[in-house]
Structures are given as structure tokens and as C-alpha cells.
Amino acid sequence: MSxxxxxxxxxxxxxxxxxxxxxxxxxxxxxxDHCPRCGERLHSRRPASIERSWALxxxxxxxxxxxxxxxxxxxxTPLGAVSDTIMQGVVELWSPTSWPLAIVVFVASVTIPLGxxxxxxYLLLTVQRGSVRSNAQRVRLYRLLRFIGRWSMxxxxxxxxxxxxxxxxxxxxxxxxxxxxxxxxxxVVTMLAVNSFDPRLIWDLPQxxxxxxx
Amino acid sequence: MAPAGRPATTGAAVADAAVADRGLVAxxxxxxxxxxxxxxxxxxxxxxxxxxxxxxxxxxSLERTLALALAAAILLLIANVVPMLGLSVAGREAFTTVxxxxxxxxxxxxxxxxxxxxxxxxxxPAVEIACLLLVVLAVRRPPAPHWVAxxxxxxxxxxxxxxxxxxxxxxxxxxxxxxxxxxxxPGLALFVLGSLVFLLAAMxxxxxxxxxxxxxxxxxxxxxxxGARALR
Numbered sequence: 336m337s338x339x340x341x342x343x344x345x346x347x348x349x350x351x352x353x354x355x356x357x358x359x360x361x362x363x364x365x366x367x368d369h370c371p372r373c374g375e376r377l378h379s380r381r382p383a384s385i386e387r388s389w390a391l392x393x394x395x396x397x398x399x400x401x402x403x404x405x406x407x408x409x410x411x412t413p414l415g416a417v418s419d420t421i422m423q424g425v426v427e428l429w430s431p432t433s434w435p436l437a438i439v440v441f442v443a444s445v446t447i448p449l450g451x452x453x454x455x456x457y458l459l460l461t462v463q464r465g466s467v468r469s470n471a472q473r474v475r476l477y478r479l480l481r482f483i484g485r486w487s488m489x490x491x492x493x494x495x496x497x498x499x500x501x502x503x504x505x506x507x508x509x510x511x512x513x514x515x516x517x518x519x520x521x522x523v524v525t526m527l528a529v530n531s532f533d534p535r536l537i538w539d540l541p542q543x544x545x546x547x548x549x
Numbered sequence: 550m551a552p553a554g555r556p557a558t559t560g561a562a563v564a565d566a567a568v569a570d571r572g573l574v575a576x577x578x579x580x581x582x583x584x585x586x587x588x589x590x591x592x593x594x595x596x597x598x599x600x601x602x603x604x605x606x607x608x609x610s611l612e613r614t615l616a617l618a619l620a621a622a623i624l625l626l627i628a629n630v631v632p633m634l635g636l637s638v639a640g641r642e643a644f645t646t647v648x649x650x651x652x653x654x655x656x657x658x659x660x661x662x663x664x665x666x667x668x669x670x671x672x673x674p675a676v677e678i679a680c681l682l683l684v685v686l687a688v689r690r691p692p693a694p695h696w697v698a699x700x701x702x703x704x705x706x707x708x709x710x711x712x713x714x715x716x717x718x719x720x721x722x723x724x725x726x727x728x729x730x731x732x733x734x735p736g737l738a739l740f741v742l743g744s745l746v747f748l749l750a751a752m753x754x755x756x757x758x759x760x761x762x763x764x765x766x767x768x769x770x771x772x773x774x775x776g777a778r779a780l781r
Contacts, residue, residue, distance in 0.1 A: 358582070495650045496634065499654070502643065
């Protein structure tokens with residue numbers, strides 16, 4: 336979609352407050368200003384949006400490795416202990432009756448975090464290259480990321496309640512594995528990474544971007 | 550669907566008047582400056598460029614939000630005191646609540662995860678409901694004092710981290726995982742939480758933040774009406 340004919344608030348020295356929506360004139364000299372209505376800090380674009388998003392996305396990618404390789408829970412019985420990673424948990428859930436839930440867990444725990452990182456990297460790269468193509472699709476992708484990201488937390492809740500219920504020592508008890516912490520970290524950090532990304536950057540023309548203000 | 554706002558025309562003259570004009574909005578997703586059109590009841594004004602929803606005209610927003618928030622507060626209280634899941638195996642029974650899950654996780658050595666679950670499943674929903682309840686009560690008599698703005702900020706921040714619906718799905722999966730090992734007894738809290746998911750969704754859908762912001766005293770003095778402060 337072309338951006339011709341449309342005027343952004345920034346082009347007129349204005350900014351919509353991200354908290355309350357009030358349209359405010361930014362100080363001409365630059366620098367920090369606060370919304371006169373709600374008191375939140377005002378910025379035309381979120382400061383260091385691209386750098387923060389990249390840093391958090393890379394952190395999430397690093398955490399993603401132990402999150403999937405380390406066990407998320409260990410089941411203890413008098414016969415010994417069995418440890419499960421996230422993927423093994425999905426496989427165990429796969430049965431003639433509960434396979435739909437296995438798919439849900441797989442999508443929430445494996446597909447969404449990884450897909451989110453790939454999609455975010457795509458958004459960041461296209462913004463950095465000053466792309467002006469398929470803006471409408473890219474902003475829709477951003478909204479999708481914000482909407483589905485939280486659902487990755489599913490496996491953290493599953494582990495918590497399995498651990499809470501199966502405490503029948505010495506018959507059988509379940510302990511959380513080290514993988515849960517890393518996995519929870521992946522979910523939180525990817526959510527923060529998407530929140531740091533400023534979708535308004537998608538619509539900025541390349542020459543405007545070089546000014547880079549806060 | 551209502552027709553989207555006209556894009557503002559170019560020129561400094563428009564910009565100077567713009568800020569005083571409270572009908573002017575900058576799209577949060579694409580920064581397009583536009584004027585909100587007259588929106589019929591129960592319809593949404595969308596951004597002319599990126600189709601982001603800008604404002605929805607909600608009937609009796611504050612009254613309805615108050616009712617839903619009150620109901621949600623009561624349900625959240627019940628959901629956290631009655632048992633959620635029970636387990637019966639070899640003649641032994643064990644029950645747990647939401648907080649019971651957190652405590653078990655804490656004791657078994659995952660304190661960080663325990664705190665995250667406590668925050669997402671108990672604290673964040675409680676803060677979400679409490680903030681919104683106080684906000685809709687306070688803005689009934691405008692101008693509401695400025696501390697209400699802090700509550701409204703808190704509500705907006707915590708909403709994303711309030712994950713009751715995800716926890717409920719997690720409990721369901723846990724239940725099926727356990728079902729092959731022992732008999733699972735669903736508790737009252739499970740049904741209360743199920744209703745709470747719908748109440749929270751309705752509460753968020755009914756609340757009109759734009760209306761609430763208009764009724765809150767400004768941070769920069771008590772200038773409610775004029776755009777003079779915004780213009781400076």
C-alpha cells in the first residue's frame with residue numbers, strides 16, 4: 336500500500352500519547368516531554384525500539400535451546416525417575432482421545448515462540464532496510480504477534496499443576512525440571528521483544544528514519 | 550462498520566489547530582493523523598490507512614464495566630479459596646487450589662516459575678479488576694483526581710500479563726495428563742474460573758478508556774476543557 340496522501344503525526348511535529356491517546360505537540364528542540372493529560376513520557380517513536388527488540392529476540396533465541404533440551408519435569412516412582420522435555424511431553428499426550436490437546440501444546444510451546452522470533456526478525460529487518468512494501472500485511476503480522484504471544488505460557492501452567500497434584504510420596508511424585516525456568520524466560524522475553532517494537536516504524540519513509548529521535 | 554476518518558490535510562495551519570481539537574487522533578499502529586468520524590453506537594472507527602481499531606462507541610460503558618468488574622472481583626475471590634482440582638489414587642485424596650500449585654512449585658525448587666505463575670494467574674487478574682473497579686467508580690464524578698490516571702496506567706500494563714484463560718487451558722491439559730495415572734476430581738474453582746474468563750473478556754470489551762481519560766484531571770494542572778496546555 337502506498338503511503339502517499341497520508342500525513343503522519345510525526346511529520347507535523349505531533350505525537351499521540353501511547354497511554355491515553357491525546358495528540359500533543361512535541362517540543363521543537365527535542366528531548367523528553369510528558370503527556371500533559373496522563374503524565375506518561377511522550378515519544379514520537381519508542382526510543383531505541385529496533386535495538387531493544389533485537390537484543391531481546393536474540394536473548395529469547397539463546398534461552399530457547401536449553402528450554403527445549405532440558406527436562407521440564409521429572410516423574411519419580413519407586414522404580415526410578417523419568418525426565419520429560421517439552422517435546423516428550425507432547426508425544427506422551429498424543430493418544431486417540433487427547434491428540435487435539437497435544438497439537439495445542441505443540442503449537443503453543445514450540446511453534447509460537449519460534450514463529451514469533453522469525454516474524455519479529457522479519458519485521459525488524461524490513462524496517463531497517465526501509466521497506467515500503469506490504470505495510471498493511473506487516474502491521475497485521477505485528478498485531479497477531481501481540482495477540483498470540485501470551486499463549487506460549489501454556490506449558491508453564493501445565494507443569495505447575497502436574498507438579499502440584501502428583502505429590503504422593505513415596506508412591507509417585509513429580510518435580511519441575513530446569514527446562515521450565517528457561518521456557519518461562521523464552522515466553523516473557525519474546526513478549527517484551529514484541530512490546531519493544533514500534534509498529535509506526537513500518538510506515539516511516541526511509542529518509543525520515545535517519546533522524547532517529549527519542 | 551463506520552467509515553474511517555478522513556486523513557488530515559497537510560499544512561502547518563491545520564497542525565496548530567490540531568492539538569486543541571480533541572477529535573483528532575494519531576493511529577497507535579501507523580501514526581496516521583486523522584479525525585474521528587461520528588461513530589454510531591456499537592460500531593468501531595478504524596484507521597484509514599492500517600485498519601487498526603481507533604475507537605468503539607460502547608453503550609453505557611462505565612455502568613456496565615462497573616457491574617462486570619464487581620462480579621469478576623467476587624468470582625476471583627471464590628476461585629482462590631475453594632479447591633480447584635482433586636486427585637484420588639489408592640485410597641488417598643489430594644486437593645489443590647491455584648495458590649496450591651504455586652506453593653508446590655516453590656517447594657520443589659522452581660521459585661522463579663512459581664512467582665511467574667502467581668503473578669499471571671492471581672496477582673495480575675486481581676490488579677486488573679481492582680484498578681478498573683476504582684477507575685470506573687472514580688470517574689463517575691468528573692474530574693477524577695489525577696491518581697486515577699496511575700490506576701488506569703496500571704490496568705493497561707497488567708492486562709497483557711493476566712492469563713486466567715491460558716491457566717485454565719493448562720489445567721485442562723494437566724488434568725488429561727494425570728487422568729491415566731489417577732482419578733481426577735474437578736473442583737468448584739474450575740467452574741468459577743471458567744466463568745471468570747468470560748467475565749474478564751466482557752469487562753475489557755465494555756470498558757471505554759477514551760471516555761475514562763476524558764474525565765480524569767490533567768497531570769499539567771486542572772485545565773480540563775481547553776487544549777491550551779497541550780498546545781503550549
